[in-house]
Amino acid sequence: MKIFRKVPLLLCLLIIGIASCKKSGIAPPGFKGKDLGLTSLDLQKVTADNAFAIKLFKNLDSANAASATTAGSNLFISPLSVSFALGMTSNGAAGQTLTAFQNTLNFAGLTQTQVNNYYNTLVTNLPQLDPNTTVDIANSIWYRQGFSVQPLFMQTNTNYFHAQVQALDFSSPSAVSTINNWVSSNTKGFIPSIINQIPGDAEMYLVNAIYFKSSWKESFDPANTKPQAFYLADNSQVQTSFMTGTIDFNYYTDAGVNIYELPYSNNKYSMVIVLPVGGATVAQAATNLTPAQWQTWMTGLKPTNSVLTLPKFKFSFGANLNSALTDLGLGVAFSDDANFSLINPASSLKISQVLHKAFVETDESGTTAAAATSVGIISSIAFQPFTTTINHPFIFAIREVSSGLVLFVGTVNNPTLAGN
Numbered sequence: 001m002k003i004f005r006k007v008p009l010l011l012c013l014l015i016i017g018i019a020s021c022k023k024s025g026i027a028p029p030g031f032k033g034k035d036l037g038l039t040s041l042d043l044q045k046v047t048a049d050n051a052f053a054i055k056l057f058k059n060l061d062s063a064n065a066a067s068a069t070t071a072g073s074n075l076f077i078s079p080l081s082v083s084f085a086l087g088m089t090s091n092g093a094a095g096q097t098l099t100a101f102q103n104t105l106n107f108a109g110l111t112q113t114q115v116n117n118y119y120n121t122l123v124t125n126l127p128q129l130d131p132n133t134t135v136d137i138a139n140s141i142w143y144r145q146g147f148s149v150q151p152l153f154m155q156t157n158t159n160y161f162h163a164q165v166q167a168l169d170f171s172s173p174s175a176v177s178t179i180n181n182w183v184s185s186n187t188k189g190f191i192p193s194i195i196n197q198i199p200g201d202a203e204m205y206l207v208n209a210i211y212f213k214s215s216w217k218e219s220f221d222p223a224n225t226k227p228q229a230f231y232l233a234d235n236s237q238v239q240t241s242f243m244t245g246t247i248d249f250n251y252y253t254d255a256g257v258n259i260y261e262l263p264y265s266n267n268k269y270s271m272v273i274v275l276p277v278g279g280a281t282v283a284q285a286a287t288n289l290t291p292a293q294w295q296t297w298m299t300g301l302k303p304t305n306s307v308l309t310l311p312k313f314k315f316s317f318g319a320n321l322n323s324a325l326t327d328l329g330l331g332v333a334f335s336d337d338a339n340f341s342l343i344n345p346a347s348s349l350k351i352s353q354v355l356h357k358a359f360v361e362t363d364e365s366g367t368t369a370a371a372a373t374s375v376g377i378i379s380s381i382a383f384q385p386f387t388t389t390i391n392h393p394f395i396f397a398i399r400e401v402s403s404g405l406v407l408f409v410g411t412v413n414n415p416t417l418a419g420n
Contacts, residue, residue, distance in 0.1 A: 034125070034128050034129060036121070036125050036129060036400060036402055036403055037125055039121075041110065041114055043403065044110075045107060045110065045115065045118045046403045047291070047295075048106030048107055049083055049105075049106070049405060050291060050294065050404065051106050051291040052083060052104070052328075053079035053397075054289055054290070054291055054409075055328055056077065056079050056082065056321075056325075056328065057075075057079065057409045057410075058286055058287065058289060059324040059328065060077065060319060060324055061075055061395075061411060062287070063323070063324070064411075065283055072232065072233060072234075072413050072414060073413060073414070074313075074315050074317065074410065074413050074414060074415075074419060075317055075410045075411040075413075076315065076316075076317040076358045076359075076360050076396075076408065076409075076411075076419075077317065077319070077356060077408065077409060078210050078358050078371030078373070078408045078409075079407075079408075079409060080210065080405070080406070081208045081209070081210045081356070081358075081371040081372065081373040082208075082321065082354070082356060082373045083105060084119065084137070084139060084208040084210075085139075085207065085208040085354070085373040085374065085375045086104075086325075086330075086375065087115065087116075087119050088139060088157045088206045088208075089206050089351070089375045090102075090112070091112065091153055091156045091157055092153050092340045092341075092343035092349075092377075093338075093339060093340055093342065094340075094342050095339040096332055096337070096339065097338050098339070100329055100330050100333055101333065104325065104328045104329045116156065116159075116160035119160055119161055120160040120161070120162075122137070122405075123139070123160075124162075126400065129268045129400065130214070130265050130266050130268035132214065132215060132265040133212070133214035133265050133266075134212065134214070135210070136186060136187075136209075136210065136212075137208070137210050138162075138164075138182075138186040138209045139157070139162060139164070139206075139207070139209075140163055140164040140166070140179075140182055140206075140207045140209075141157060141163050141165045141204065141205070141206050141207075142166055142167075142178075142204065142205045143165075143166075143168070143204040143205075144167070144168065145167045145169045145170070146167075147167075147204070147347075148344055148346070148347075149343060149344060150344060150345070152342070153343050157206075163206075170202055176195060176197060179194065179195055179205060179374075180194060180195065182207070182209075183372045183374075186372075187209050187211045187359075188211050188213075190211070190359040190368070190370035191209065191316075191357050191371065194355055194357060194372045194374045195376070199378065201352075202352070202376060202377070202378050203344075203347070203377050203378060203379055204377035205374055205375065205376055205377070206374070206377070208372065208373045209370075209371070210369075210370065210372075210407065211369075212367070212368065212398065212407065212408070213367070213369075214264040214269055214366050214367060215264065216264060216364075216365065217247075217262075217263040217264060217266075218247040218248060219245075219365050219366070220244065220247075220365075221245060221364070222364045224243065224245065225241050225242065225243050225244070225364060226242060227239050227240065227242070228242050228389075228391070230242075230311055230392070230415055230416075231391055231392050232393065232413065232414060233281060233282065233283075233392075233393055233413065238414060238415075238416050239416075240311050240312070240313075240415045240416050241311065242309050242311050242389070243310060243311075243312060243363070243364050244307065244308070244309040245307070245308060246305065246306065246308075247262070247305065247306075247308055248263075249261055249262050249263065249303075249304065249306075250263075250270075250301035250302060250304070251301065251303075251304045252297055252300040252301045252302065254293075254297060254300070256277060256280040256285070257275060257276050257280065258275045258277055258388070259272065259274050259297045259301065260272070260274075260275070260308070260388070261273075261301050263401075264366060264367070265366075268401060269398065269399070269400060270398075270401050271362070271367060271396060272297075272298070272396070272399065273310070274297070274394065274395055275392070276392070281393075282392075282393040282394060282395060282411060282413065285395065286395060306387060306388070307387045309387075309388065309391075310390035311390060311412070311415045312362060312363050313360070313361070313412050314360070314361040314362070314363075314418070315359075315360065315412075315418055315419035316357065316358065316359045316360075316418070316419035317359075317420065318356065318357040318358075318420050319355075319356050320354070320355055321354040321356050321373075322351075322353060325354055333350065334350055334351050334352075335350060336348070336350060336380045336381070338351065338380060343377070347379060348379060348381045349377050349378070350377070350378060350380035351375060351376065352376040352377065352378040353375075353376045354374070354375050354376075355374045356371070356372070356373045356374075357371065357372050358370065358371035358372075358408065359371070359419075360396075360408065360410065367398070369398060369407075369408050371408065393412060393413040393414075394411065395409065395411045396409070396410055396411070396412065397409035397410070
């Protein structure tokens with residue numbers, strides 16, 4: 001039987017105050033981390049962020065499927081990384097450009113202060129939820145040396161996003177490597193670079209980096225890992241390594257899909273897998289996915305224990321998000337009509353490129369994931385136990401369990417592909 005899975009994964013980092021325990025990977029006795037501490041307004045933004053995650057994922061998945069060069073390839077993104085980078089950028093927008101950010105990121109009706117407070121809660125508290133899970137979130141702003149930036153814009157992003165703000169000689173041959181080295185350092189080397197060159201009209205880069213590493217609550221015994229067939233969308237097959245274990249997890253079934261949630265560590269984070277059944281495909285499941293449906297699945301999950309078999313996978317993904325974000329309503333920010341007067345009122349600025357890269361590895365011990373997003377700003381003038389085998393293309397995501405916030409989402413169409 002063909003099986004499709006959808007996995008939202010959300011991952012987070014260690015408490016700064018227990019650095020010695022972080023180094024050893026051992027939490028203090030009895031310490032289980034802290035709560036995320038979201039307000040009712042924050043929870044509204046989580047819902048909005050997840051809606052943005054689904055919209056962005058569906059757009060990229062559709063584009064992947066439609067391309068002759070990427071059809072059948074894997075997809076993995078961190079919508080939270082994109083949201084952080086665009087959230088910083090929105091603090092420089094005004095007028096219809098700010099409205100476009102609000103509509104695209106789904107925070108219309110909230111003030112910029114409320115939105116900034118939400119991001120500040122995430123960047124401050126996500127790293128402290130679970131002492132056995134590492135979640136690093138870093139933000140930076142690099143601007144051309146000599147380019148005048150409004151002090152309030154820099155201060156806002158420093159205060160709320162903990163952004164490192166630095167002037168940089170963009171004409172220097174070392175400028176590209178300076179930004180890329182920052183990304184590599186903040187993703188533990190899993191995203192070695194985010195930009196290839198700095199064009200002459202570049203004025204600023206707003207960059208986010210996220211790193212996640214956590215162990216399964218119940219790990220898979222490597223002795224039980226064996227090769228078997230994974231069936232592709234065209235009914236052909238590839239041989240890959242599958243992990244098998246009898247574990248506790250959450251389960252829900254809906255029309256055309258089965259949903260499995262595998263907990264990490266102290267149940268602070270989880271991987272959700274959605275498998276299409278009855279002849280449904282990953283493409284159909286992705287096309288039909290809505291925020292309301294996702295919420296129904298998450299609230300319907302119930303604990304169970306059974307034998308679960310799923311493939312190990314490791315791959316990277318990269319994309320230019322200009323087209324996707326334009327489709328989602330942010331087109332004005334890429335046009336000559338963009339208004340970024342809160343960055344520099346004397347300059348006509350627009351977004352040149354939103355670049356995104358992500359990496360994921362899932363094995364017997366747990367999951368490692370990393371992502372980086374760069375926003376380039378240029379001058380615009382110029383139940384019962386059962387046995388399941390995950391052996392078909394699937395969608396996956398990483399989420400924070402208490403709020404449901406999605407950090408990463410992607411598809412595995414062929415677990416043997418290394419990615420780009």
